[in-house]
Amino acid sequence: MDFLSDFLTLFLAKLQSPTLGFLIGGMVVAAVNSRLTIPDPIYKFIVFMLLLKVGLSGGIAIREANLAEMLLPAAFAMIVGILIVFIGRYTLAKLPNVKTVDAIATAGLFGAVSGSTLAAALTLLETEGIEYEAWAAALYPFMDIPALVTAIVLASIYNNKQKQRRAAEEQLSKQEYLSKQPVASGGYSSGQNVAAGGRPKKQQVERVKVWPIVKESLQGSALSALLLGLALGILTQPESVFESFYEPLFRGLLSILMLVMGMEATARLGELRKVGQWYALYAFVAPLLHGLIAFGFGMIAHVIxxxxxxxxxxMAVIAASSSDISxxxxxxxxxxxxxxxxxxxxSTAVGTPVALALGIPLYIGLAQALAGG
Known part of the structure; x- marks a missing residue:
């Protein structure tokens, strides 16, 4: 009971944080149809600055870290990213009126990582005085890329199977039609796609090329900014500019980003209504479930x-997040x-607000309760 009481107290306290306050404020502003707007170039610049700062801090830490300590968390991040996509493939895709390719794409987006949600979590951890490895932000691509690759591969396999099934049905229909027609002398073949015994030949399966998917992910603006920061942090000595410029601006820029994301979440509610209640249910449950799964893997790494x-x-937050840029x-x-x-x-209407307003406080509160125990 003491554990539960401590956890609930900590969880409620996180909901009052300034970062989440700006998110809720943005949602309210959009809900009352305010004309307040943040230009898209400013939004993109803020995201770039935040991720570059996260990358720099991670690169500086990696330069001084024991790389062997990173192997298990990185492996777990990859496993979680892939697992999230399979969970969506065999849960959301099975619900009524949900198209399989739409479900796979949704699971892929929820398996990928939101840089802004990651930045929000880092700020709250620092506010609470919770120590973490600075290189932990570098787990981002280990979860993001495998999730996107897995989603695209699964969707391609599914689409190829559907094409084969449709082609087989067409060939069988054609064969049945031809079998009912009189055969003239020197009759004709029913088609090159029909094998001996009247069965249609299997269509050649298109191979999924993985490298273009990885390349597309690496070239995305969010991941590029993070990897650039990591490279600069590892290969150069950016401490002076980091401490004098990037560090002081971080929380102010993040507050504006949360305001924009709150406005965007409310604006996207109309789009969510078009695709039905099952997506809303998935988007509410999935971030919390994914985060708890990653939290469990993280605790294994914690023990080992x-x-x-x-x-x-x-690790739990990046699993709970869903990619909003790349x-x-x-x-x-x-x-x-x-x-x-x-x-x-x-993602934007339900998943991101849930990850920010519920997920981050949930995992921080859980970690603090465990630390207190």
Missing amino acids: TGFSLGGVVI GPPTLRAGIPSANPSAYIGS
């Missing part, structure tokens, strides 16, 4: 390697048959 509880929280264009290119309103609407 001494991975900090703050690092466990970061993921949508990657999925548009990789799964063009999927409906963007389904996966983008689910």
Whole structure:
């Protein structure tokens, strides 16, 4: 009971944080149809600055870290990213009136990582004085890329199977039609696609090329900014500019980003209504479930390697997040048959607010309760 009481107290306290306050404020501003707008170039610049700062801090830490300590958390991040996509494939895709390719794309977006949600979590961890490995932010690509690749591969396999099934049905229909027609002398073949015994030949399966998917992910603006920061942090000595410029601006820029995301979440509610209640249910439950799964893997790393509880929280948060910048264009290119309103609407209207307002306080409160115990 003491554990539960401490956890609930800590959880409620997180909901009153300034970061989450700006998110809720943005949602309220949009709900009352305010004309307040934040230009898109400013939003993109803020995201770039935040992720570059996160990358720099991670790169500086990696330069001084024992790389062996990173192996298990990185492996777990990859496993969680792939697992999230399979969970969506065999849960959301099975619900009524949900198209399989739309479900796979949605699961891929929820398996990918939101840089802004990660930045919010890092700020709250620092506010609470919870220590974490600075390189933990580098787990981002280990979860993000495998999730996107897995989603696109699964969607391609599914689409190929559907094409084969349709082709087989067409060939069988054609064969049945021809069998009812009189055969003239020197009759004709029923088609090159029909094998001996009247069965249609299997269509050649198109191979999924993985490298273009990885390349597309690496070239995304969010991941590029993070990787650039990591490279600069590892290969150069950016401490002076980091402490004098990036560090002081971080929380102010993050507050504006949360305001924009709150406004965007409310604006996307209309898109979510188009694709039905099942996506809303998935988008509410999935971030919390994914985060708890990652939290469990993180605790295994905590026991085995001494991975900090703050690092466990970061792993849970990136699992709970859904990509808001690099993921949508990657999925548009990789799964063009999927409906963007389904996966983008689910993510921005429900998934991201749940991850920010409920997920981050939940995992931080859980980590603090465990530390107190």
